[in-house]
Each structure stands twice: as C-alpha cells, then as structure tokens.
Amino acid sequence: MPKVKKNSKTLAKAWVAPAFPVGGRMPTDVRVVISKGQKQWWLLGLLGLSMFGCSSSDNEMAGGNLQAVNHTLSAINWMSVNGYRADGGGGRSCCIIMPVKWRPGLKANIEWEVDPDPYAYSRWPPLGTEGYREAQAKHRANYQHYKAIVEIPEWPSTDSCDLKVHFLTCNRVKVTTACAVYGQPNYPIKDPLESKEPAECPK
16 A cells, blocks of 8 residues: 655544543544645545545544644743644644544643743843843743643534634633634634733633
8 A cells, every 4th residue: 555645735544642641531533634725735635545545534534734823912832732742923833633524522632831921031131141041041930831621613524724722811722723814704713812811810
C-alpha cells in the first residue's frame, strides 16, 4: 500500500495519543480536522484516502491547523489542545488530528500559559544588563497556567476548517471549526476583543 505523505495539504489517517496529563482520560475518539484553505485540496485528499482503501468516511481522520484568538488584555504565550502544542499569538500552528466527520462526545482538552502583564518589559532596566535579566526572570515567575475541557461543536458533513480556540475573560475558552472568519456575520463566536476582566467572574 502506498504511504500517505504527512503535510498540511494531504489527509492522513491517524490516531490521537492519550493526552490528559492531569487525571481523567481522553475519549478514544478525540481526533481533529484539516485546514481547508482551498476546497480543491480537501476534495483531492478525500479522493486520495478512498484510493488507499479506507472503509468509511465515518472513520477517516485528518490533520489540520490550530489557531488562537485572544479576547483578553493579557498575552497567551502558548496553548496545547489534546497534547498538540501551538503558538498563542494568534497565527496558525501545525498540527492537530480530528475526524473528517463530527461525532458526539468530541472534546478539546486545552492547556495554556498567560502573561498577565505583557508590556512590563517597558519598565525594566536596559536590555542586556543584569537588571534586565533579573526583571525578566521575576516576570516569568508570574506566568499563570490554566486547563479546560470543552465540547467541540458539531459541523455539517465534512465542512470544517482550522480548530480555532478563543480565550475569553475569566479564563474561559470556546472552540469552533467554522470556516468563516472572526467578525463575519456567520461566525459563531462573537465575544469582543481586548475585553477587560470583570470585577467578579461568573461561577
């Protein structure tokens, strides 16, 4: 059987390794999507899988991108989803594995690191000095770490794109595989950007 090359434009059949490092167990059917920047690559990928003898589209897996969307005034240094580490700065990162078709019980186990004072460096001693290095070390000691497990919303048929993780105030997260762009009327997550933390978070 020919081998399928693993790249962002080719579907590859795969399984997600268990990635719940803090107790609990990851459902065995947690997998994830390919980025379909161009519809043609998606269709060609599906055709390629059928040629390699996949029995059913219900069991097909695909690799795709992760993207962070930060709605807070803090900085997201990094995130991981089901064990796949990615940049928290807003760009796309490769890669994660999901089913081509949505199935009930699909979850995202998300961990992330927050810098609550991302512009503190403007108050530090000059770059390259011992004072700067000391301030940097002290600053990094204040990084905060959070975890959350959220349901991945259903997507129609095989119409899904990157897995986008939205970081909200009060250390909340939402995810979507919508192909629309944040800010468009049909995008499902409408929380505003650059939101201040409320005086009290909902319990």
